[in-house]
Amino acid sequence: MDRRQFLSLAVAGGGAAALTSVATPARTAPVRTNARIVIIGAGAAGTALANRLVRRLEGAQITLIDPRRNHLYQPGLTLVATGLKPADYVLSNTADWLPSGVTWLADRVAAVDPEAKTVATEGGETLAYDWLVVAPGLTLDHDAIEGFSLDLVGQNGIGALYAGPEYAARTWQAASRFTEEGGTGIFTRPATEMKCAGAPLKHTFLIDDIARRAGNAGRMNMVYAAPQRSLFGVPIVSEKVRMLFGDRGITPVYERTLTAIEPGAKRATFATADGTEVLDYDYIHVIPPQRAPEFVRQSGLSWADRWTDQGWVECDMQTLRHLRYPDIFALGDVAGVPKGKTAASVKWQVPVVEDHLVAGIEGREGTETYDGYTSCPLITRIGRAMLVEFDYNNNLTPSFPGIIAPLEELWISWLMKEVALKATYNAMLRGRA
DSSP states (O other), rough: OOOOHHHHHHTTTTTHHHHHHSSSSOOOEEOOOOEEEEEESSSSSHHHHHHHHHEEEEEEEEEEEOOOOOOOGGGGGGHHHTSSGGGGGGGGHHHHOOOTTTEEEOOOEEEEEEETTTETTTTTTEEEEEEEEEEOOOOEOGGBBTTTTTGGGTTEEEEEEGGGGHHHHHHHHHHHHHHHHEEEEEEEOOOOSSSTTTHHHHHHHHHHHHHTTTTOGGGEEEEEESSSSSSSSHHHHHHHHHHHHHHHTTTEEEOOOOEETTTTTTTEEEEEETEEEEESSEEEEEEOOEEOEEEEEEHBBOOOOTTTTTTOEETTTTOOOOOTTTTEOOOGGGEESSSSOOOOHHHHHHHHHHHHHHHHHSSOOOOOOOOOOEEEEEEEEEEEEEEEOOOOOOOOOOOOTTTTTTTTTTTHHHHIIIIIIHHHHHHHHHHHO
């Protein structure tokens, strides 16, 4: 089933049953092997791959390493942070998604030795592997923002939805007061690469819309601070967002990177092209710099000549295979590729890694490639969104050309985000989408 067919089911209202039962990989005879496969991370990428490999391989020793007992549906955090969903909407049990035939080691990875082909955990275990898939997600570097700590979220007008469901709910506590009382709201994003680059924009649009619905638009001064010279990485989408900001009175300021906050005084300091700038706020949404986990950087898996401050795994952008260690693949947020830090990207990355890993076990070359496909249902108000899809080359790649215009605010795009996306995501976790 290709992307257009899959999304057609969602648009047609086929329901979760159709989404999970029809989008099944083609059945092939299992490959017999005693290969030792270690997957680091039980997020969307690691879980989806584990489910697919269990069906493709017979006799493989598949170990998944992740300390988290709860699985986090990250696309739902923006809805929690605006009061549209409860915090538990994004939580489920990690164990419920894992297939039989996979060993789950609930521990943190301390180090990878790509020469010895071993993974060491903080609990003291050392696992040898034949194939390694690095999919631990990323680290939110909150300490990079001077004066900020997570215990401040929900107080003194401070929000931070990326930190998890508890903090997304606290973000709504602060944001809801702002929509009622008014004042200056500052919405930030980091200078680093980040997961779901549309999330800061969604939060900005939704808070503005909620304030308008309450009749408080005239009391709001909405400011969006971008470290870059644009509002989105795809130029045509950036221009559309700029136009929407203009229509709604949201002021974009460019080349502004948040470096510090003073919670008591409600002041934020930004690095600019000319030095620093201090802005007062009544509400601020903080998104910190994002980096690869420390073990990735310390294990020599990162790029040496790009993203050096962030540490993303060095890999081929089409196959996601490590360029120096061919028995290692990267998946999801940690992969050092120009696009792809969304759940929709994972949907298209996982079959590529599956294909090349199984081909490697069989002693042949894989054929599947990843073109950078990234999807962002960019919410612009309650009940409206733009279904923005693009590739490595910033080409728009709409799944429904002529039916769903990618740069129009449509209810069907909202429906896909608010209703259909979670069923699609769950099908992906099961390896059936």
